[in-house]
Amino acid sequence: MLPDGYSDVPQGKLAAVVTHLQMFARPAPRAAALPGAELVAHAEPDPEWYRALFTRIGRDWLWFSRLGMDDAALRAILHDPQVAVFSLRRAGEDLGLLELDFRIAGECELAYFGLAAELQGQxxxxWLMxxxxxxxxAAPITRLHVHTCTLDSPAALAFYIRSGFTPYRRxxxxxxxPRLTGDLPREAAPQVPIL
Structure with missing residues (x-):
């Protein structure tokens, strides 16, 4: 447990406040259209393809958790039959990532959800949510959960709440x-200073 007040973050480290959210029933569907878009399922995605899309979407938000994994560790997750990976494809280009993790019985984690910058605001x-x-x-679940953090898009938390999730843990x-480990280039996420 962190004490009240300021706590030092060591040099070379990042600190983020993570908010966990959940829902226990499907909210009423909301109208959503995205002309020319399709959701493409990837049963056994290639780690190189996955990392490229993950980086394209997450580099400005310092998504790093999957970048330091070797191919075998990443394949073990992505090729698990209880993990579903989709891309939002438009004009033949993958511009969004959706990953649903059903590995805990009766639950689903919205493990990754993101869009390339050129799709934001459209x-x-x-549509992807x-x-x-x-x-x-559609699966036999009683709980859907997700988490976001202060490194993510400033709009993410409010978007998840509008989508029907309720915050329950911080x-x-x-x-x-990851810019110091080499997982992301040093110029990624310029809004977050490197210390």
């Missing part, structure tokens, strides 16, 4: 800065 997030909710709640995560 209703793509709502409706696809996520439809697929998650944590602080401290991790190596």
């Amino acid at each position: 209703g793509a997030g709502r 409706e696809e996520a909710l439809t697929r998650a709640w 944590q602080v995560e401290i991790a190596d800065d």
